[in-house]
Amino acid sequence: MIQVRGLTKQYGAVRAVDDLTFDVQPGKVTGFLGPNGAGKSTTMRMVLGLDRPTAGSALVAGRPFATLAEPLRTAGALLDAGAVHPGRSGRDHLRVAARTHGIPLRRVDDVVDQVGLGPAARRRVRGYSLGMRQRLGIATALLGDPAVLLFDEPMNGLDLDGVRWIRRLVRGLADEGRTVLLSSHLMSEMEQTADHLVIIGRGRLIADASMQEVMRGEGAQRQVRVRTPSPEPLVGALRRRRLQVHPTEDGDLLVEGTTAETVGDVALEAGVAVHRLAEEHSSLEQVYLDLTGDSVQYRVAVAPEPAGLVQR
C-alpha cells in the first residue's frame, strides 16, 4: 500500500505538487492521470524517496521509502527507462542490481523470461529500442519480487503487442495482491486496465475514485445512438422534448443525456422507424478532458483554428 498525505513539492516559484492526499490500495491497478506537468512524476519520485517533499509525507508499506531495510524487495519502479548504463548488457544490469540489493541471481533469469527480453538480454543496452528499454526497466522493477510497483508511462515506445503485454502484466500483478500505480497518457488503455483512478491537475487532486465512479460521475455523459431512415421528423420530435440531438458523420443521430427507452418512445409517437438504438457511455478520454479541462495550461488548437498554442 502507498499512503500519500498532504504531499507538497515547491520548485522555486512552481508548486509542482500541492497538498496531495490519497492511498494506493493492494490488489488493484490504480491509474495515475493528469495533463503534462501536473506533477505525476514528481509525486512518484517523492514516493520513492528520490525527491524530498516540501511538506507532507509518502509512505510505502507503512514507512518512508528511504528508511526501508530492503527497498527493492518492497517496491519496484519504472521511472525513466533511459537511466541504464548503455555499455552493459541487460542481463549484466540486472545482475548488478540483484547483487547490490542482496537478491538471488536466479531472479535475473526469472525476470528476463517474465518480460520477454529473451536473447536480447545478452546484448548491450546501447543498441536497445525504447520498447526493449521499457522491458528492461520493468524487469528491474520486478527483480525483488516487490509488493508495490510504480510504473511511469510504461507503454511509451511499445507497439500494440507490447501495450497488450503491459496490460496483462499489471493485471496479473494486481491479481496477485500487489499494489500497482500506473501512469499513462493512453486513455483507452487506462480505461481497459485500471480499477481505480487518481487524477491530478496542476499538482492538486481532481479525483480519487473507482473507474466506475469516475465513468458515472461528473463529466460523464450518457448518450443514445439512433439510426433511422427518416431523421428529420425524429430530430424535430426529440428537439420538441428539449433533447439535444447531433447528427454523426456516419448518418446516425446522437441524443444526449437520455435513455434508449425515451428515444424509442419518442420515435414511436412520431411514427418514425428505428433501425438501431443503443446507449453509449462517454469514453474515459471524454470524462478525463472534462475533469482536467481547467487544469490544462496549454492545449494545442484543433482545426479549424490555426495550429499553435492556445492559452485556456
Ligand SMILES: Nc1ncnc2c1ncn2[C@@H]1O[C@H](COP(=O)(O)OP(=O)(O)OP(=O)(O)O)[C@@H](O)[C@H]1O
Ligand atoms: N527538478 C525540477 N526543477 C524545477 N521544476 C521541476 C522539476 N521537476 C519538475 N518540475 C516542474 O514541476 C511540474 C510537474 O512536473 P512533473 O514532471 O512531475 O509532471 P508530470 O505530471 O509527470 O508531467 P508529464 O506528464 O509531462 O511527465 C512541472 O511544471 C515541471 O516543470
